[in-house]
């Protein structure tokens with residue numbers, strides 16, 4: 227019989243799929259080190275959707291790539307912990323061999339990029355893209371691959387007969403995005419990372435993809451990390467949301483906390499930029515000024531040059547992550563002055 231402690235341990239493993247502690251990614255360039263991801267901490271739980279939102283250049287894609295070790299050679303990455311815990315035996319993503327990570331990727335954690343043509347091999351029909359991916363992971367039975375491809379294309383609401391014989395360039399952007407999602411699900415991963423899954427699409431097609439992701443969430447035992455500068459996507463699909471600025475998570479909380487009680491001035495700026503009518507959210511540019519140079523970061527809070535609440539302390543002292551939620555909430559914030567800011571807002 228297993229001890230209660232061992233069972234507990236197994237359970238907690240199964241409930242958390244990724245553990246990330248103090249993750250940093252720097253790109254080596256001629257001008258110097260670009261500090262694209264800095265001290266990122268989070269856990270991804272089973273069946274939860276986590277959205278990472280933020281302005282362009284804030285480090286979202288770099289973060290996504292580092293989680294599956296797909297960074298370019300010029301990148302240096304370090305972490306106190308970067309661990310996949312979806313299996314009995316946890317996997318250290320930073321230190322395991324290239325072969326191990328290659329087998330693990332797609333099978334446990336798959337990443338879906340923006341549906342550009344470049345995400346596909348242009349000379350292969352969609353059917354062959356499925357068999358290539360399957361074969362790379364040791365599935366050689368043609369009948370198995372074909373029936374799985376059929377099933378997945380139906381799941382993403384495409385006509386399999388039409389799509390399987392097509393070349394990537396013969397499909398619309400929305401169809402390509404859905405094929406990429408189907409391909410990513412081929413090996414039944416537990417985690418799907420989606421990088422700007424709706425960005426290149428027109429509004430109607432965005433709707434289709436959002437509905438599809440919602441359906442996948444309900445039907446499959448799947449966690450998602452949704453990376454986007456599109457807030458509507460996060461608002462509709464996420465359980466928890468992180469806002470990213472200059473490589474850091476500056477605020478992290480439940481979808482309600484982030485959208486209805488944002489505490490960080492940057493998050494407040496992002497949220498207030500959202501137009502009231504549903505549609506293409508271009509609203510992120512509403513925060514005046516531009517992000518800092520990631521090679522030569524300013525001292526103190528990295529947002530101070532653009533923050534309407536900044537005082538002298540903000541350009542001297544770097545805020546650290548602080549748990550501000552009450553009653554079990556895990557609302558986390560990096561701002562030196564959040565109490566004053568919110569007291570002042572309450573007086574208004």
Ligand SMILES: Nc1ncnc2c1ncn2[C@@H]1O[C@H](COP(=O)(O)OP(=O)(O)O)[C@@H](O)[C@H]1O
Pocket residue numbers: 253254255260262280281282283284285286287288289298300520
């Ligand atoms: N291969 C690279 N070499 C050097 N800098 C890079 C590279 N890729 C991204 N960056 C820089 O890292 C920062 C974060 O980029 P990225 O992760 O793409 O942000 P986001 O996805 O939020 O737009 C940006 O300043 C970008 O210019």
Ligand code: SF4
Pocket residue numbers: 490491492527528529530531533534535536537540545560561562563564
């Ligand atoms: S620490 Fe200061 S500059 Fe940074 S977000 Fe808070 S108030 Fe603004």
Ligand SMILES: [Mg+2]
Pocket residue numbers: 286287288422
């Ligand atoms: Mg990006």
